[in-house]
Amino acid sequence: MNPSTMRPFPISVVAMGPGSQGEEAPDYLPMPKGMETFSQPRLPDNVAPEVVNRAASLVGAYVDEAEKVGFAGGATLNLRDLDATMRDVINQSMGFGEVSAFTTAPQHWRVQETAFSGIWRVLQVADDGAMVVDRLETGDIPAALTETMLATATADLPPPDYPVGCMNAQALVEEIRMQAATWKPGDAAHVINLTLLPVSDADLDTLYGWLGHREVSILSRGYGNCRITSTRLQNVWWVQYFNSMDALILNSIEVIGMPEVALAADEDFTDSVERLREYLDMMVEPV
Secondary structure: OOHHHOOOOOOOOOOOOOOOOOOOOOOOOOOOOOEOOOOOOOOOOOOOHHHHHHHHHHHHHHHHHHHHHOHHHOOEEEOOOOOHHHHHHHHHHHOOOOEEEEEOOOOEEEEEEOOOOOEEEEEEEOOOOOEEEEEEEEOOOOHHHHHHHHHHOEOOOOOOOOOOOOOOHHHHHHHHHHHHHHOOOOOOOEEEEHHHOOOOHHHHHHHHHHHOOOOEEEEEEEEEEEEEEEOOEOOEEEEEEEOOOOOEEEEEEEEOOOOHHHOOOHHHHHHHHHHHHHHHHHHOOOO
């Protein structure tokens, strides 16, 4: 795709390790070379054994509750009122997963998947920097992100003006409006792959200007990077895949409550519970 058609995205990206093409390699767009895999978390140094054991006990009780209510049960563990050392131990013990997100309005949410898929760290920060919410939460993705999208987007968006040079913008706009108006929870995603369509720069400029980038921003680091943003239209998302060189390789629009690439899966959560229990057993130290 012409670099001029790319648009800035509000999450900074750390490359996953660029590959090399060699001097005789053909001149084509390189594909992703690195993939994120599970990495065992590490505890902070010089923490008293009794603090580590208390943290392991607290998280262990949370895992028991999460397994009891199930993946979709939304079990939570409030961390805000814990002392700083205990929170630091839990932070390090839960690690960091592939998906992170933030919202810019009406509340400031910060979401980070832990190293254990299906278990999320969810924070809400007040305008003055005070911590309003700090918790662990289970599920396919924290509800705060979907709720923010619905609260900050509109159910209908009038069509834009079409400047000279547009080829398919009008047809795409009407398709998006129709799909957004009829989509309901449980429906499959409607995906418009702009990379494979005959679209002009004027088409893309019109779509970007009409839909915009809105208050929910998500980054999924896995095989390359997938950047997701909400738009001005409810249940309509920009979904853009970048390779390890941070070059755009797939530019799409998805009509869905939340793009699948951002979601944790039930079967992954089952594995996470097993791995987390094993890790908590390793954490416990003699006092």
